[in-house]
Amino acid sequence: MDPIRTPGLPFIKMHGAGNDFVVIDSRNGAARPVTAELARAVGDRHRGVGFDQLAEITDDPQADYRLVFWNSDGTEAGACGNASRCVAALMMEALGRDEVRFATRRGLLRAVREDGQVWVNMGPPQLGWAEVPLAHATDTDRLPLEGAPAAVGMGNPHAVFFVDDAEAVPLTTRGPQVEHDPLFPQRTNVEFASLTGPDRLRMRVWERGTGVTLACGSGACATAVAAHRRGLTGRRVTLDLDGGTLVVDWREDGVWMTGPVARVFDGVLSPAWLAP
Numbered sequence: 001m002d003p004i005r006t007p008g009l010p011f012i013k014m015h016g017a018g019n020d021f022v023v024i025d026s027r028n029g030a031a032r033p034v035t036a037e038l039a040r041a042v043g044d045r046h047r048g049v050g051f052d053q054l055a056e057i058t059d060d061p062q063a064d065y066r067l068v069f070w071n072s073d074g075t076e077a078g079a080c081g082n083a084s085r086c087v088a089a090l091m092m093e094a095l096g097r098d099e100v101r102f103a104t105r106r107g108l109l110r111a112v113r114e115d116g117q118v119w120v121n122m123g124p125p126q127l128g129w130a131e132v133p134l135a136h137a138t139d140t141d142r143l144p145l146e147g148a149p150a151a152v153g154m155g156n157p158h159a160v161f162f163v164d165d166a167e168a169v170p171l172t173t174r175g176p177q178v179e180h181d182p183l184f185p186q187r188t189n190v191e192f193a194s195l196t197g198p199d200r201l202r203m204r205v206w207e208r209g210t211g212v213t214l215a216c217g218s219g220a221c222a223t224a225v226a227a228h229r230r231g232l233t234g235r236r237v238t239l240d241l242d243g244g245t246l247v248v249d250w251r252e253d254g255v256w257m258t259g260p261v262a263r264v265f266d267g268v269l270s271p272a273w274l275a276p
């Protein structure tokens with residue numbers, strides 16, 4: 001056997017507006033290799049490959065494929081908008097189509113390619129306190145926390161703060177405080193946003209299970225929904241994040257989101273590294 005080109009676990013490294021992913025294809029009856037332990041090891045930016053989320057593609061009888069999302073701390077996430085767009089772009093290419101349907105923990109979602117852009121419908125926002133979920137009944141538009149954030153579920157929980165200057169927020173201290181607040185029994189993703197123009201927001205994010213990231217698709221959707229509910233914007237919003245710009249459009253059939261997609265490299269996890 002060639003000692004360099006050894007077999008192992010293939011993956012694709014992608015990013016959407018700087019939100020970076022390792023994509024592993026476990027379709028066609030392949031044994032499912034991804035566990036919480038493997039996700040933590042691959043997610044380590046020094047000893048592994050590094051990612052914000054690992055997206056595992058599996059078979060699904062009702063859809064073109066199923067997606068399972070893992071955070072870099074090894075926890076599973078119910079939704080990941082940017083990874084959904086990245087994998088949809090890959091699958092559209094592979095299947096030679098401009099539309100795919102995929103299953104997630106939240107249910108069946110749809111992505112389409114229009115004018116070269118991949119849009120994903122993240123589904124309707126979850127605006128009831130139990131759906132987010134929150135620990136007790138309260139107005140999700142203004143939570144009883146310092147800064148009165150809004151709570152929005154997009155298949156995963158989000159706490160959205162509207163502030164004068166998102167740049168000035170100490171993300172690494174405020175983020176984890178809010179993530180672990182007892183009001184969020186499943187912890188939460190945390191967004192800070194400022195209005196910078198008509199229907200335009202500057203947004204920074206602290207992701208549950210990962211920390212500061214350059215972008216968050218479900219977070220952008222949650223922020224656009226919260227901004228519209230507060231009367232700050234219309235239903236179509238442009239969000240400038242640290243790693244790029246996302247556009248969100250809250251339509252009748254759900255919250256659609258688009259932005260840049262990049263396939264960075266294809267790699268193989270060495271069997272020696274994978275061995276216990």
Ligand SMILES: N[C@@H](CCC[C@H](N)C(=O)O)C(=O)O
Pocket residue numbers: 019052053071076077078079080081082083156157189207208209210215216217218219
């Ligand atoms: N980057 C993602 C969101 C990832 C999931 C999140 N950290 C969670 O635990 O819910 C996105 O683009 O939506």
